[in-house]
Amino acid sequence: MGKTRSAPTLNDVAEAAGVSTATVSRCLNSPDRVIEATRQRVMDAVESLGYTPNFAARVMAAKRSFTIGAIIPTMDNAIFARGLQAFQDQLREDGYTLLVSSSAYDPEAEREQIRTLVARGADGLLLIGHARDAGIYEYLERHQVPSLVAWSYDPEAQRPSVGFSNADAMCELAQSVIAAGHRRIAMISGITEGNDRAQGRVEGVRRAMADSGLDANTLALIETDYEIERGAEAFRQLMAFVPRPTAVMCGNDVLAAGALREAGRLGIRVPEQVSVTGFDDIELAEIVSPALTTVHVPHREMGRKAARELTAMVEGKSEGRSICIGTKLVNRCSLAEQHG
Amino acid sequence: MGKTRSAPTLNDVAEAAGVSTATVSRCLNSPDRVIEATRQRVMDAVESLGYTPNFAARVMAAKRSFTIGAIIPTMDNAIFARGLQAFQDQLREDGYTLLVSSSAYDPEAEREQIRTLVARGADGLLLIGHARDAGIYEYLERHQVPSLVAWSYDPEAQRPSVGFSNADAMCELAQSVIAAGHRRIAMISGITEGNDRAQGRVEGVRRAMADSGLDANTLALIETDYEIERGAEAFRQLMAFVPRPTAVMCGNDVLAAGALREAGRLGIRVPEQVSVTGFDDIELAEIVSPALTTVHVPHREMGRKAARELTAMVEGKSEGRSICIGTKLVNRCSLAEQHG
DNA sequence: ATTATTGATGTAAGCGCTTACAAATAGGGT
């Protein structure tokens, strides 16, 4: 005797508390619309039954999920970790849950993930960078899912974004490289196709060169995946160039760490023989030796601001503003003066 | 004229294709139960309407979500990254989606996340380590959600697990430290409370010492959070001990990286003056200098096997076996002979 | 020709929740 023990439903709670399901629902979702005594009774029932609301049912009935989706290019390295963590923290503070998935830098996979997240009832989406098929935005509009772009700031874009100017930030770093006397500059960039951040960083270096009267076409550029080993390979290739570059600017810290490692293997001293720079200022930048001169991106600030803006959009409190985050040069040990 | 453009439903597709909703559903979920011609017509309708099934509705009706949840202690560093990636890859191959959340090493938060994941309809759960309140397992049982423990292997436990023996692995490394002549051994461990992996690693060191006739009580032990800076702090404390330890074994590579960094700041040469070891063999271990002597954990293998076992459990094909993964010592440069 | 069998499709009953609306109750003003 006794029914099979199985997960209790709203109905079970209602019966146990001697009220209607509507009242239980109200106790859970808008407690102030229920009188104290009733609420107490309901909460006791919830407690003693060990009731957990069924999420799918709630989403379906309420057409709200209090869930935000984020699609990032990769989880493999720490590039997005800190910013995403901050994004999530802020979201949680505001009562939202974050669903993350990664696209492996593949537009097709990204489209797929977006559909999945929307199907799962995400109230809003965080996307990385602007470059993306227009159809995706139409799809999101049709499903009435607001989206926000991060890690990139482009006031020209019709889509709201929270981020920084990759070009300006990299340009500033490049100016400092040039100011240190470097003339033969090389760059190890991430794959620029479909990646406005990588594109911006390359553009920044070119602009700094042009502004200083250097021929931007002399930039020795290698594009490769954002992986340590890829950075190492690219560095090796670069070191074979004649004449050899005196400064290798990397698209991010991961690539720079790879370059540094390869320099060690090749017996090339950094920064005495070759200078190396990074971008992002993730934890790695401080661990490697020599510690990286890089561009510090305030990821936590970006994450928090993105969260606030996106929830405002979801709640109809904002039409979607664009927010610019400032970056800062960090001078550590991997960039040195070049004479000659 | 013309209705408001909004997301199409199963019903819209059914109308467009001139069939019932049941048929559309079958086309999507068991295509072979529908005749070719009909399927074609339905698929065309799906395509042209840009239909995406509503996940919540599907979960609710089918009581299956093809979603697996994983709660990991932290996403901050790379400890779990590779294993989780492999877990996800295998899951995707088998038609499942992974939902990840992190508990920040807080049991209360973990319980909360588990409830959330279950409420979201997770078909199965991946948990890290065995140490956890029994009530949680009861809850999971009641909701009929199978769970699998990873990153730890304990044939004694009543719960199935896929992992390795943290104690054995660390013991082996400690033996090698002792064999190198070290007698004054120190350890920087993660917080052991509620963390069977950290406990196991400490136990492993103690066992190796006892086995070699050393007094395990002479082990200088500091427990701290798994963060680079914490590792650095602990290392500094350890270096102030008199007599100073000649080998510092760290609970993982992150802590070891911190120790290495602090050694650099203190001007202590590793491994000439002090040896340092890690655990995990994450990417970091190879990047730092000197490269870490550590224990290699085949994270990818563990992730994939965990995924296969868990889906088997979800599909009722397995009662939950425990699988032991082998670890391997990696001798790099941070451990040296100690004479005297 | 008749009936049994098989396969394709339709019908409709939920899944567990939220919420518009209705109902009931309790004051407040006259």
Place this chain on the structure above:
DNA sequence: ACCCTATTTGTAAGCGCTTACATCAATAAT
């Protein structure tokens, strides 16, 4: 006393899907 408003609670209609069961046609077996 009366009516009006405000507050608390109940009633019941879905949300978009899956699936057990019913139906129907086509084929095989008698």
